[in-house]
Amino acid sequence: MLEATGLMVFYENMLALNNVSIKCEDKQIVGVFGANSAGKSTLMYTISGIMEDIRKKEDMAGGERITVLGQVRFLGRDITDLKPSKRAREGIVLCPERRRIFPECSVMENLRIGAYLATSSQAKDTLEYVFKVYPPLERLQKRVGGFLSGGEQQMLAVGRALMAQPKLLLMDEPLLGLSPRIQSMLVRSTKEIRDEKGISIIVTEQYARPVLPIVDYAFILENGAAVLEGPRDEVLDNPDVRSAYFGVS
């Protein structure tokens, strides 16, 4: 479904992604794990095309020189040169790190802004579905986004991304800063979304432990390079990974 090959991203002379190739098959949940600054967010931005927008803005303002190399193919089509809004139209929707919900809009408005690309019947169906997966949101409909708790914001961010009718959902550190209870609820719902909606998902995390049970295939990023990849069980059994990402020796 998604196939990114040879991705290299430079911020000035700093190498943020070093020849990373990653792929996601239809209806798979792919996990990308790595420490801070391993390049997870850069990878997500590159796949969703946001990197192109950042590059353009930096370029125009005379800021950091960003270079992006490599190829991204989606559903058999080369989308390397597509703008982020076009990629979203193709079905790649990013649910960003730190959620970035619209703080001055209500929960309902956030969801309706998310439905920008959806037809009105799609929006209606998806809204029902979002409330089914995340029941608290239905109760909070009128609450202003900025006043939600972290967990509620995360539910809203995923719900908003779903409203955009994704075929491939990119989730950048969805569990960041949340309580274990909310974390396991979000992980469960992520699998539910895949199973019921047939949406492929790429999820990044620092700690693999909470997410790994639902992941089909995993990549480990270190200093911008993919050092290890494989089906879940294979990664799980790797002794280096066990010590580095699970705290098991």
Place this chain on the structure above:
Amino acid sequence: MDILIYGTVNSIALALMALGFALVYGISRVPNFAHGALYVITGFIAWSLLRGLGLNYLLSIVLAIIAIGVVGALIYQFVLIRVRGMAISEIIASYAIGLAILEGLRWGGFKGTTYTLPVFIEGSINIGDIPVDLHRLLVIAIGIAVVAFLWLFTHYTRIGLALRGMAQDERAALMLGIDSDIMAVVAMASGAMLAGLAGIVLLPLGNIVVEKGYDVLIQAIAVCIVGGLGSWMGAVLAAFLIGFAQILTVVYLGTHFQMVVALLAIILTLILRPSGLFGMQKELEERV
């Protein structure tokens, strides 16, 4: 009583002048310093269509507002898009466009007191014992209609909601498939049309003169800074604050102090509360 009536008229006039500026800044963070020029040139376009080509008044108004919308879109598409994200360059570029339009008009012979648009409705009525001409009442009605329309547009339509999303977090909007360049063009075009509409509605109260362009720009900026840059409802409330302050100044201190009010309001706001009276952004810190 007369303070109340003329204060309201003045406030709504200020709100009309400021809304276009607030809209453009709120959505694309471009301070449109050509705002006043767009206001004035719409008046001249309408005048040319009405007097020069002899078109129907309503038709000339509609055509003038559409024309100014196109001008706004072109300004963004060909000039401002190249300096996006550089605040100083945006100000210089848009101010240069404004200067070019206004001084171009002056050079083209549009000066003096010969250029006036007719009022929409002749006549006046007495409220209590104060005579108010009907056009001023119409200004109030149009102002309320514009604010109501903007509110409905930004709360219930797809494009309006997308514009609000872009205003709050452009990158998050991009992720949802909202094209920021197209939205910025839409914002600039509608901002220009709002400036044009304000011109059409307010210019019949006086002559169409080039100097008004600078005046309107300062008033609009004052209202937006006091209300909190980018906040439309803040702009409306600030318009009432400044509007009444101006009328009170005129009544108790004299007409020539009127302009001081707007400038003083800018200075006071920047000293006391730089984010503006109704700037919301600061209160909603991100929760982690």
